[in-house]
Amino acid sequence: MKFFAPQIITGSGVQKERTIQVENGLITSIDFGSAADAINLNGSVIPGFVDIHCHGGGGFDSSVDPRAGEFHLKTGTTTMLASFVSEPINSIVAKLEKLEFARNVIGVHLEGPYISHAHCGAHKAEYLTNPIKSDLEKFVATKKVKHITIAPEIEGALDAIKYLSQNEVLVAIGHSAANSDVVNLAIDNGAKIVTHLYNGMKKDYSDKSTLIGSALHDSNLGLELILDGVHVPLQIIKDIIAAANTRIIGITDAAPFAGQVDGEYLLGELPVQVVDQVARLKTGGALAGSTLTMDKAFATAINLLGINPVDAVQMYCTRPAFYLAAKNVGDIAIGKKANFLVMNDEWQLKQVYFEGELVS
Numbered sequence: 204m205k206f207f208a209p210q211i212i213t214g215s216g217v218q219k220e221r222t223i224q225v226e227n228g229l230i231t232s233i234d235f236g237s238a239a240d241a242i243n244l245n246g247s248v249i250p251g252f253v254d255i256h257c258h259g260g261g262g263f264d265s266s267v268d269p270r271a272g273e274f275h276l277k278t279g280t281t282t283m284l285a286s287f288v289s290e291p292i293n294s295i296v297a298k299l300e301k302l303e304f305a306r307n308v309i310g311v312h313l314e315g316p317y318i319s320h321a322h323c324g325a326h327k328a329e330y331l332t333n334p335i336k337s338d339l340e341k342f343v344a345t346k347k348v349k350h351i352t353i354a355p356e357i358e359g360a361l362d363a364i365k366y367l368s369q370n371e372v373l374v375a376i377g378h379s380a381a382n383s384d385v386v387n388l389a390i391d392n393g394a395k396i397v398t399h400l401y402n403g404m405k406k407d408y409s410d411k412s413t414l415i416g417s418a419l420h421d422s423n424l425g426l427e428l429i430l431d432g433v434h435v436p437l438q439i440i441k442d443i444i445a446a447a448n449t450r451i452i453g454i455t456d457a458a459p460f461a462g463q464v465d466g467e468y469l470l471g472e473l474p475v476q477v478v479d480q481v482a483r484l485k486t487g488g489a490l491a492g493s494t495l496t497m498d499k500a501f502a503t504a505i506n507l508l509g510i511n512p513v514d515a516v517q518m519y520c521t522r523p524a525f526y527l528a529a530k531n532v533g534d535i536a537i538g539k540k541a542n543f544l545v546m547n548d549e550w551q552l553k554q555v556y557f558e559g560e561l562v563s
């Protein structure tokens with residue numbers, strides 16, 4: 204199958220007037236010019252989005268229901284992880300064993316239970332616990348866990364970070380009160396990124412002794428960012444991007460009620476009220492996941508923040524694929540999966556192709 208792209212935008216630049224050849228779901232050639240039998244992709248063609256932090260959407264919970272992945276596929280997420288909130292270890296293991304992945308889901312992200320009571324956000328405090336090796340071994344044995352969030356200051360965390368990093372799990376620092384010394388120890392033990400920078404931590408990003416300050420100004424950590432204009436005020440996002448443009452990883456942190464109307468829902472077991480598409484816990488009012496989708500976040504990055512499209516593709520496609528070590532996605536190049544999106548002039552999503560097939 205052949206596709207003609209008036210313009211391809213990847214994380215490394217812009218190519219005009221290319222024909223993409225696809226065989227068995229993979230890109231086999233990209234040539235200048237148009238072929239007579241090519242399907243015309245009428246717009247800017249970018250790689251499919253890669254979302255490493257997503258709890259659900261369309262009314263479905265990523266931790267139990269493959270339909271959450273299918274919902275996000277329609278909004279351009281051709282690769283994602285299914286995120287779990289904190290639960291008892293046995294319940295997480297049982298869910299891991301049972302969970303069937305949607306075609307675009309390549310693994311699981313555990314956002315808890317190894318996080319700080321001081322910054323637990325929408326996680327149920329009674330489920331928070333310290334990591335112990337025998338539990339971590341159960342997670343690793345499922346081969347499904349690709350990413351985990353850990354507060355490095357809790358007991359046993361540094362050993363856990365080391366063990367998980369050595370077992371191909373991407374470790375994020377997050378929901379944490381760690382100071383910069385502990386952040387550096389976490390990095391020494393293998394932590395690579397920060398879970399939703401600014402959320403679930405102290406917010407003084409000019410203070411380098413804090414997690415956010417040291418992550419932003421004194422590290423090479425990848426930085427997850429929720430770009431819905433609610434979790435992080437747009438002016439602060441501008442400051443973060445100015446300080447760390449090449450390290451931002453766009454995520455949704457979408458809750459199961461993303462894509463649903465305002466109303467009352469559950470996040471895990473906690474009751475949530477969604478008003479004007481902003482979700483907060485009914486008790487305490489903490490932000491409780493987002494209603495964001497990757498296509499909306501991508502458009503906001505370009506249209507509202509003035510990020511250039513190549514950098515936006517880095518944020519939403521290339522860089523998250525890099526951190527997941529998902530080598531066959533996040534780019535439009537020979538040998539990669541034929542996962543690509545067609546965007547209009549306003550950077551709205553028009554079409555999604557998954558392994559060369561149009562997703563409707």
Ligand SMILES: [Zn+2]
Pocket residue numbers: 256258286314456492
């Ligand atoms: Zn989350």
